[in-house]
Amino acid sequence: MSCDDLRDSYELYALGVLEEPESGEIRAHLERGCPACQSGVRGARQSMALLGATAPPMPPPARLGLRVRAAVAGGRGIRWSWAPAWAAVATAAVVAALVFHAREQHAADELARAQAHSAAHTRELARLNRALDILNQPDARQVVFGAGPQPPRGRVFLDSRRGVLLLASNLPPAPAGKAYEMWVIPKGGKPLPAGMFQAATDWTAMHVLPGPVDLTGAGAVAVTLERESGVPQPTSQPVILAAL
Amino acid sequence: MMLLPLLLAIEIGEGDPGLALRLQRREPQAMAELYDRYGRLVYSLIVRIVRDSAIAEDLVQETFLRVWNRVHGFDAGKGALGPWLLAVARNRAIDYLRSAGSRLRNALELEETEHPASFADFEKDIFRADRVARVKAALAKLSANQRTVIELAYFEGLSQTEMAERTGQPLGTIKTWVRTALKSLRDELGTVAPA
Numbered sequence: 001m002s003c004d005d006l007r008d009s010y011e012l013y014a015l016g017v018l019e020e021p022e023s024g025e026i027r028a029h030l031e032r033g034c035p036a037c038q039s040g041v042r043g044a045r046q047s048m049a050l051l052g053a054t055a056p057p058m059p060p061p062a063r064l065g066l067r068v069r070a071a072v073a074g075g076r077g078i079r080w081s082w083a084p085a086w087a088a089v090a091t092a093a094v095v096a097a098l099v100f101h102a103r104e105q106h107a108a109d110e111l112a113r114a115q116a117h118s119a120a121h122t123r124e125l126a127r128l129n130r131a132l133d134i135l136n137q138p139d140a141r142q143v144v145f146g147a148g149p150q151p152p153r154g155r156v157f158l159d160s161r162r163g164v165l166l167l168a169s170n171l172p173p174a175p176a177g178k179a180y181e182m183w184v185i186p187k188g189g190k191p192l193p194a195g196m197f198q199a200a201t202d203w204t205a206m207h208v209l210p211g212p213v214d215l216t217g218a219g220a221v222a223v224t225l226e227r228e229s230g231v232p233q234p235t236s237q238p239v240i241l242a243a244l
Numbered sequence: 245m246m247l248l249p250l251l252l253a254i255e256i257g258e259g260d261p262g263l264a265l266r267l268q269r270r271e272p273q274a275m276a277e278l279y280d281r282y283g284r285l286v287y288s289l290i291v292r293i294v295r296d297s298a299i300a301e302d303l304v305q306e307t308f309l310r311v312w313n314r315v316h317g318f319d320a321g322k323g324a325l326g327p328w329l330l331a332v333a334r335n336r337a338i339d340y341l342r343s344a345g346s347r348l349r350n351a352l353e354l355e356e357t358e359h360p361a362s363f364a365d366f367e368k369d370i371f372r373a374d375r376v377a378r379v380k381a382a383l384a385k386l387s388a389n390q391r392t393v394i395e396l397a398y399f400e401g402l403s404q405t406e407m408a409e410r411t412g413q414p415l416g417t418i419k420t421w422v423r424t425a426l427k428s429l430r431d432e433l434g435t436v437a438p439a
Contacts, residue, residue: 011426016335016357017403045357046366047433049327050379051398052334053285053371055292064287064301065279068308072275112305119302126343229317229360 003029003036010037010044020214031232067112130210134158134165143221145242146170154205156221156242164194164209164221168240171199174225181226182207183234187219194221196230218244264320267312275312282326283308285371286333293337293399303340307333317360324366331358338401382432390425393418 006026012018013026029037134140137159146153146168154168166182174180179198183191197207223240263281266274286307290300310332311325318328335358383391396402396410404422408415 008423008426011429012397012404012422014357015397015401017397017401019403019405042365045331045362046327046370047379047429048398049324049330049366049370050375051383051394052289052330053376054380054383055289055399057284058288058291058297060283060287060304061297061301064304065276065283067301067305068279068283069272069276071305071309072312073272115298115302116305119306123343129343229314 003034003040006037007040010040011048014041014044014048020212024214063108063112066108067115070112071116127206127208130163130208131165131206133210134162134208137162141215141244143242143244145240152223152240154240158213158215158218158221158244160215161212163211163213166197166205166207166221166223166240168199168205168223169203171203171205171239173199173201173203174228177228178225179228179230180205180207180223180239181230181234182209183222183224183238184209184213184215184218185220185222186217189217191222191234193230193232196226196228215244220244260323260325261320264315264318264323264325267315268318268320275308278311278325278329279308282329285326286329289330289333290337293334294340299340300337303333303336306336310336314360319361319364322364323360324363324370326371327366328358328360328363331363334398334401341400378433379429382429385432386425386428387421389421390428393421394425394429397422 006022006029009018009022009026013023018026026037026041030041134157140157140159140162143156143158144154145156150170152168152171154166154171157165157167164182164184171180179196181196182194184194185191194209195207197205199205221240221242221244222234222238224234224236224238226235263274263278267278283304287300287304290303290307291297294300294303307329311329318325383394386394392411393404393407396407402410404418405415407413407422408418411418
């Protein structure tokens with residue numbers, strides 16, 4: 001497709017709601033380095049960011065800032081800007097106030113931890129539901145990989161409407177700063193990134209690429225070890241290769 | 245204008261490049277400043293999408309943690325922290341909506357929209373009050389149908405096919421509304437996309 005053909009799709013692409021085949025076409029076009037379309041998509045991303053700023057302003061609760069700070073501090077503590085003032089406190093009244101504050105803070109931290117725990121459970125449930133949704137498809141294709149005793153072994157389930165599910169065992173946890181990246185590889189084409197995942201400490205892994213996937217012409221599903229943020233194309237040899 | 249103090253606050257103090265560098269050096273205080281600068285904007289957007297303040301709080305925390313964990317891939321010299329944060333926030337919220345509604349779609353597109361490298365070479369001070377006001381004015385000029393589809397795309401992450409299912413309109417009609425709405429926005433905002 002030409003730049004003119006793709007121009008109307010910049011914003012939808014920037015929003016992540018453009019459907020195939022247009023999405024793949026504009027992605028491939030951008031990867032070829034077309035400056036006009038790269039500039040156009042950048043402009044669309046800016047406009048879409050501004051759309052986000054039109055949301056009605058809502059003041060966040062004060063505890064939310066504490067939650068974010070606590071989450072990032074990871075228990076190492078933060079040098080609060082008002083900490084030096086605390087050091088100057090010498091009166092019993094202020095000490096009492098500090099004790100009260102500490103209790104309140106402790107309660108807020110506990111609440112934050114419980115909420116984060118609950119949110120994590122909700123997400124995990126959603127992930128399992130996606131996996132079950134693929135497994136429940138009578139027409140889902142199943143491919144076994146890693147027949148030997150040493151390499152990672154497991155199965156890949158593929159359903160063009162529901163997505164791709166990878167179940168693996170004997171897969172070591174990725175080193176620090178690294179993660180596993182799944183790829184759907186078309187026959188004779190470039191691998192398409194299919195999401196990042198980590199292996200569990202028991203060397204098992206479950207990864208779901210949810211949603212419709214174009215499996216016509218797909219030749220393999222592979223997994224490589226990449227940097228944690230992901231890469232657009234594999235940079236290492238596959239640790240899992242499931243030929244379709 | 246209620247948003248003005250927030251937008252003015254964003255203008256003041258250290259710019260995004262310096263803050264991004266400190267985030268990359270893993271300074272927790274930098275994250276506190278990032279939250280002070282953009283927390284309200286992020287929270288407002290997520291509440292608009294999920295319409296539940298308790299869930300929004302969880303998602304705001306997730307958003308800032310995600311940025312903290314991925315900031316090493318951000319170009320501190322060229323990148324725009326605010327737009328990146330909003331993209332991550334929108335994706336977290338839409339991902340929640342999809343999970344809650346068992347609405348499954350390819351997550352790859354969402355992942356792509358928040359890649360740190362996608363936020364390089366943005367114009368400075370993108371969230372200036374006058375810019376946001378122009379976008380609001382441009383949205384107000386759209387017809388009700390056009391505004392609806394833009395909101396469904398941005399705030400709910402619906403594809404055009406999903407919009408057709410949601411609204412009961414033919415897909416062709418939805419596509420027409422989307423295209424005309426986007427063209428109208430481009431015309432109003434001027435330099436959104438090159439000719």
